[in-house]
Amino acid sequence: MITRRGFMQVLGGGFASAMALGGYAFAVEPLARLKVTRYELTPPGWTPGLKLRVVALADLHACEPWMSANRIASICARANDLGGDITVLLGDYTSGMNLVTRYVHSSEWSKALATLRAPLGVHAIMGNHDWWEDRTAQQNGGGGTFGHRALAEVGIPVHANRAIRLEKDGFGFWLAGLEDQLALLPGKKWNRGSMQGLDDLDGTLTQVSDEAPVILLAHEPDIFAKVPQRVSLTLCGHTHGGQVRLIGRSPVVPSRFGDRYAYGHIVEDDRNLIVSGGLGCSIAPIRFGVPPEIVVIDLG
Template identity: 80%
Template sequence: MITRRGFFKLVGGGIAGVMSLGGYAFAYEPLARLGIARYRLTPPGWTPGLKLRVVALADIHACEPWMSANRITAICHRANELEGDVTVLLGDYASGMNMVTQYVHSSQWSKALATLQAPLGVHAIMGNHDWWEDRTAQKNGGMTFGHRALADVGIPVYGNRAVRLEKDGRGFWFAGLEDQLALLPGRKWGRTRMLGLDDLDGTMAQVTDDAPVILLAHEPDIFPRVPERVSLTLSGHTHGGQIRFLGRSPIVPSRYGNRYAYGHIVEEGRNIIVSGGLGCSIAPVRFGVPPEIVVIDLG
């Protein structure tokens, strides 16, 4: 039989354990950790002899103290050390969170991202929070402040656009979608439901030869519609659920739940890699899915 003293020791130990876990999830993992997630694959239809290293950064969510301009610069320095042939940015540069001490202006986070370097360049798409936090774009359409900030530092943004690149004389395509959740519903916007601005068919129609295609799509939910013509889809958005136990997350911002929450998924011979991202949204918490840079070696 447990004694009164033993009971209080047990309760105290439990509370201390919960507080320690909370401190880790709130302060250490989102602020201090940075992992490298590595994948190696040769997708169906990939050009023989084409060796390509892609470095991907997703879901930066710039804000103080969680993702300062200085921290973004340090992450970019680490990304450069990975010696990718090309670097991609998968959207959500805007904060997406109210629990901040200070917002990081788009001119600051874009200046930090401008330190990224790769022989075949840096290529970007937008995410839902980049649209949601721009009231002017919500009301009138057009470019968001994120589009303009990246353009100002020379980083091209793909909004339903495909571009052909080459390495060692062998071509491949980047096809980048505009965001699938871009426009919020609401009376003030004159919309009764959320609208996406993505155009998968129109983007793929710009591909004019049989070189492999890498699709950049912020949300992975489009993957069931992605044709076999696409060698690899790269996405972010989910943050791996931000809290992850034994390979699953209790909450994933996807209509498919854990199906596309994180990592390399193969369905019917088609490949998607979903980054766990770098920042946080809604709440500054991560547990079991630390911030990460993704490195993909193709071929």
């Protein structure tokens, strides 16, 4: 039989453990950790002989103290050292929460991202928060956001339902970027199903004019359910891996598919999806079991 003293010791130990875990999730993992997650694959239909390294950054959510312009610049320096042939930015550059000491202006985070370097360039798409935080874009129902303009001003192209052909060592491939799938909010009383997307998957893929492999950039991974086998690899962010991940699963994922497309390398019907755990936080500044990451994919 447990004594009162024993009970209080257990209770105190449990409280201390909870405080330690909470402190780690709040102050250590979001702020002090940065890992590099690597994948190697040769998707079906990939051109023999084409070796391509892709470096991907997702979900910065620039704000202080969690993701300052200086921290973004240091992440970019780390990304530059990874030897990527091409660097891709998967959206959500603006803050996604109110628990901040200062909002980082688009002119600041874009200037930090402008330090990225890659032989085949730096290429971007936008995320839902980039749209949601721009009241003018919401009122206009499209037409681009301050994020689009900020990246364009520092020379980083934003691919909004656009596909371009690139070459590495004489081998061609296509980079296709979708506009956001949750871009427009319907009003104060809304739910995820009533948001309006500005993505055009079919229209984007019709721009692909030869048999070279296609890499698709899409902020939200839900689109993967209808991505055709013609696409060699789909790269997404948005979920943050659930921001809390335990024993390989995330209890809460911003996806209508739940944990199915929450994080990592997913293969369905010979189609390949990689979902980044991202770098910043949204809703709450907490990460546990899914530290901020830069993703490196070696193809071929």
